[in-house]
């Protein structure tokens with residue numbers, strides 16, 4: 043048995059600049075494992091589907107817009123059922139865990155993993171780990187059956203609970219080993235996937251026949267490579283309710299201003315898409331786009347102009363926007379973190395509201411009415427909408443197919459509209475951000491008419507920066523470039 047763990051990615055190259063960034067397989071470190079025919083072959087629902095099984099050589103390009111003479115570029119292994127599987131149904135002992143913040147669709151993913159295991163692969167032992175990573179070693183498990191999970195997709199949250207912190211590698215892997223768990227489904231964001239990568243490496247170091255697979259969850263859409271995260275559409279839709287309320291309040295008062303704070307620690311996708319969808323928003327502030335308050339071309343000048351022109355305005359601000367301005371004002375910069383080590387942010391919505399109020403207090407001819415709406419947790423605590431439910435189903439089923447086929451150390455994800463298996467390194471190496479020199483942000487600026495707050499020198503600096511890797515609705519090769 044080869045216990046030498048390679049953290050290097052499995053990369054294969056082909057003609058015309060073709061690169062496959064492959065995912066590990068159990069046989070990389072446990073040779074001669076027995077295989078079994080995929081039970082789906084005799085499943086009446088699936089056996090009639092033409093080409094139901096994925097060809098072993100199928101891969102999905104990360105970049106769909108290519109030049110005639112350009113290289114074919116990076117590809118990922120296509121997800122889906124394989125002809126042969128590496129687990130007999132009665133051998134499987136699966137565990138599901140959800141970690142990090144909530145996101146619409148978590149329960150749907152749990153439901154569909156359980157149902158895929160039971161109904162597609164005849165598996166009957168599936169455990170829920172209670173309350174995130176620490177649940178592996180500090181809590182009892184929850185038995186998950188199709189009956190138990192039948193209605194859970196209609197509820198927000200996660201029925202197995204979640205938490206931050208508590209990632210104790212030896213204790214978690216001891217628990218996996220002691221309980222005889224051989225399939226671990228880990229649903230969570232960037233932090234969770236980093237934790238999953240560490241668990242995979244330790245499982246492999248111990249030579250265990252146990253697959254570790256991730257499903258990316260991020261309401262902020264800050265995970266790279268994938269087209270978009272599940273629950274994102276639901277969150278954007280829910281945000282419309284807050285924006286509508288802000289608009290109604292603002293429109294009904296003289297010099298009315300509605301301020302809405304939305305989630306987005308380091309990535310402003312929710313704020314950007316909620317703004318683009320609404321059309322009632324006059325100013326959208328995101329972490330990626332710096333702004334300033336005072337002086338020519340500043341935010342306060344713009345607010346004044348908008349009120350003079352329209353009599354009201356709506357501002358959407360992502361929670362991570364302008365944090366550097368708040369920090370500069372507070373002599374004691376906060377270094378507080380949550381249990382996972384994420385920096386705790388200051389309330390930019392309150393701060394901004396106070397700044398605007400203070401500014402207009404100095405202009406007696408322009409009394410304003412400002413309403414601050416903070417729907418932060420409301421947009422992530424709701425159940426997923428119909429399209430996110432379907433997305434969650436495909437994601438969960440794809441993950442189960444990959445695990446049954448013996449792939450490990452991967453995250454399931456949609457790339458250019460196709461389900462794929464992505465190596466952990468690719469998911470964890472960087473963060474997905476809105477690229478403000480790409481077209482989507484330009485669309486936003488033209489729809490709100492807000493200033494960009496950037497001078498020509500800043501634009502040059504931003505253009506020089508390495509582009510992020512994805513858009514919500516476009517070619518994965520370059521953020522927002524659609």
Ligand SMILES: Nc1ncnc2c1ncn2[C@@H]1O[C@H](COP(=O)(O)OP(=O)(O)O)[C@@H](O)[C@H]1O
Pocket residue numbers: 141142143174175176205206207208209230231232233234235236237238240259381382384
């Ligand atoms: N670098 C890391 N290595 C191992 N575990 C991590 C790492 N970062 C975060 N985690 C664990 O992942 C879990 C979720 O992380 P968190 O940042 O809270 O949420 P998210 O996964 O949604 O980003 C926590 O239990 C945390 O301890």
Ligand SMILES: O=P(O)(O)OC[C@H]1O[C@](O)(COP(=O)(O)O)[C@@H](O)[C@@H]1O
Pocket residue numbers: 141142143144231232233259260261262305306307361380384422
């Ligand atoms: O208050 P909480 O639950 O710790 O989390 C708030 C954070 O969770 C999020 O909703 C999601 O963050 P994660 O992806 O790290 O879970 C952020 O937008 C927000 O800053």
Ligand SMILES: [Mg+2]
Pocket residue numbers: 142231232233
């Ligand atoms: Mg995170």
